[in-house]
Amino acid sequence: MRQTVLVDAPARAVSAALTERALFGGTGVLAPGDELPVLLARLRVAESSVDELRLVPVGGWGLSLSLRLAPTGAGVLVTCTASWRRPGMAARRPVLALLGSLVETVRERAVALAGADLVVGAAIVRGGALLAQQRAYPAAAAGRWELPGGRVEPGEAPVAALARECVEELGVEIQVGEPVGPDVVVPGGAVLRVHGATLADPAATPHPFDHHALRWLTAGELGTVDWLPADRVLVPALRRLLRAPEHG
Ligand SMILES: Nc1nc2c([nH]c(=O)n2[C@H]2C[C@H](O)[C@@H](COP(=O)(O)OP(=O)(O)OP(=O)(O)O)O2)c(=O)[nH]1
Numbered sequence: 001m002r003q004t005v006l007v008d009a010p011a012r013a014v015s016a017a018l019t020e021r022a023l024f025g026g027t028g029v030l031a032p033g034d035e036l037p038v039l040l041a042r043l044r045v046a047e048s049s050v051d052e053l054r055l056v057p058v059g060g061w062g063l064s065l066s067l068r069l070a071p072t073g074a075g076v077l078v079t080c081t082a083s084w085r086r087p088g089m090a091a092r093r094p095v096l097a098l099l100g101s102l103v104e105t106v107r108e109r110a111v112a113l114a115g116a117d118l119v120v121g122a123a124i125v126r127g128g129a130l131l132a133q134q135r136a137y138p139a140a141a142a143g144r145w146e147l148p149g150g151r152v153e154p155g156e157a158p159v160a161a162l163a164r165e166c167v168e169e170l171g172v173e174i175q176v177g178e179p180v181g182p183d184v185v186v187p188g189g190a191v192l193r194v195h196g197a198t199l200a201d202p203a204a205t206p207h208p209f210d211h212h213a214l215r216w217l218t219a220g221e222l223g224t225v226d227w228l229p230a231d232r233v234l235v236p237a238l239r240r241l242l243r244a245p246e247h248g
Pocket residue numbers: 119120121145146147148149150151152186187188192228229230231
């Protein structure tokens with residue numbers, strides 16, 4: 001059983017709306033019917049990527065949902081598919097309504113996120129390790145880890161903002177590459193977009209001018225630090241970046 005909607009927003013904004021479901025757990029959608037909201041609260045995220053979110057059941061109903069997006073010339077097609085194991089589950093109508101509300105919330109969020117402020121982050125890779133920095137403030141985030149970067153100023157190009165932030169925060173010049181992983185919503189409603197990057201001078205030493213500490217993390221160490229929530233969502237994509245052949 002499936003529902004689709006065509007969303008008039010850039011693919012990365014739709015992807016951010018999809019990822020937001022993963023970030024905040026469950027689906028965040030209240031569907032008509034008594035049982036389904038409860039059921040949904042018990043779904044956990046199996047996999048999240050730029051173009052697909054899969055939710056798998058933990059209860060006995062066996063209901064699984066997947067949200068998938070496909071860019072077309074006229075917008076991004078979002079398809080939500082449901083399947084379930086429990087024989088004779090008499091819930092076709094509520095499930096259909098649920099799928100309808102899911103694709104509709106993704107559409108609404110994608111349109112909103114298309115206009116959100118942008119925070120850029122740098123996934124700086126050297127010798128098979130990623131540079132992470134430990135926040136010093138505010139209290140709620142102090143001690144947690146993030147990527148170098150910051151807010152894009154009005155009128156500033158995102159790549160230029162990232163290069164500026166790395167000079168301010170680390171005292172190094174970087175070369176900015178392609179985006180890594182999906183855009184992720186951060187507290188306050190801005191969207192974090194991470195780009196792969198390298199040090200312009202590989203022998204340069206970054207300094208934590210604005211942070212508690214810096215660490216170069218190998219692929220195996222990526223899961224071991226206390227990342228900010230948005231960055232944790234990106235760990236699988238960062239691990240793939242570190243394991244890509246060109247970064248050996
Ligand atoms: N730079 C950066 N910010 C992140 C990451 N993950 C994450 O949730 N954020 C959040 C923290 C903040 O709410 C927002 C960006 O804040 P920021 O403090 O770095 O940006 P800024 O330099 O413009 O802000 P400020 O220090 O002037 O207050 O994005 C990340 O990996 N890097």
